[in-house]
Amino acid sequence: xxxxxxxxxxxxxxxxxxxxxxxxxxxxxxxxxxxxxxxxxxxxxxxxxxxxxxxxxxxxxxxxxxxxxxxxxxxxxxxxxxxxxxxxxxxxxxxxxxxxxxxxxxxxxxxxxxxxxxxxxxxxxxxxxxxxxxxxxxxxxxxxxxxxxxxxxxxxxxxxxxxxxxxxxxxxxxxxxxxxxxxxxxxxx
Numbered sequence: 001x002x003x004x005x006x007x008x009x010x011x012x013x014x015x016x017x018x019x020x021x022x023x024x025x026x027x028x029x030x031x032x033x034x035x036x037x038x039x040x041x042x043x044x045x046x047x048x049x050x051x052x053x054x055x056x057x058x059x060x061x062x063x064x065x066x067x068x069x070x071x072x073x074x075x076x077x078x079x080x081x082x083x084x085x086x087x088x089x090x091x092x093x094x095x096x097x098x099x100x101x102x103x104x105x106x107x108x109x110x111x112x113x114x115x116x117x118x119x120x121x122x123x124x125x126x127x128x129x130x131x132x133x134x135x136x137x138x139x140x141x142x143x144x145x146x147x148x149x150x151x152x153x154x155x156x157x158x159x160x161x162x163x164x165x166x167x168x169x170x171x172x173x174x175x176x177x178x179x180x181x182x183x184x185x186x187x188x189x
Contacts, residue, residue: 014179014182014183015182015183015184015185015186015187016183016184018186019075020072020075020076021184021185021186023068023071023072023075024072024184025184026068027065027068027069027072027107028162030061030064030065030068031065031107031158031159031162033061034058034061034062034065034155035155035158035159037054037055037057037058037061038058038155040054041054041055041058056125056126056129059114059118059125059126059127060126060127060128062111062114062115063127063133064127065107065111066111066115069104069107069108069111072104073104096168099161099164099165099168102161103158103161103162103165106154106157106158106161107158109154110151110154110155110158113147113150113151113154114151115133116137116139116143116147117144117147117148117151118133119135119137119139120139120140120141120142120143120144120147121141121144122141169181169184
């Protein structure tokens with residue numbers, strides 16, 4: 001069991017850049033909110049202001065998540081800081097990469113399904129009440145249930161995989177002590 005301890009200078013050189021860290025944690029917080037909000041409104045009576053308000057926030061944060069994911073992918077491809085694997089294990093590194101790309105694909109799929117589901121419902125949706133998101137595809141209302149079901153199961157898949165991702169980060173931090181988690185935490189002032 002490695003017990004590598006980093007000096008603050010080494011740790012800072014092994015951190016991701018500020019934008020990558022910000023986008024990572026913004027994604028995590030929004031995903032948690034989106035999942036929790038959907039679970040909460042299912043307990044509320046249909047048509048109530050609380051339920052509609054929570055759904056409206058869910059939609060707005062879903063749109064925000066779409067923008068963040070696109071930004072993350074552009075940043076990752078263009079200028080994001082690349083770090084060598086923190087773990088010396090090749091298979092751990094491969095599983096981590098596979099998990100990251102699976103999460104990206106699931107998030108892209110989830111946002112797409114959310115848009116398609118809302119368009120299939122035939123109801124307008126707004127970004128924090130500022131502007132509507134028009135149905136540019138003319139989605140068939142008959143697909144509403146299919147998109148809703150896929151959106152539901154994809155959400156659970158994301159939560160499970162993200163939970164495993166978080167557990168792996170904690171395992172690296174507390175058991176392997178290899179600095180993996182520290183790389184994605186903003187440096188202390």
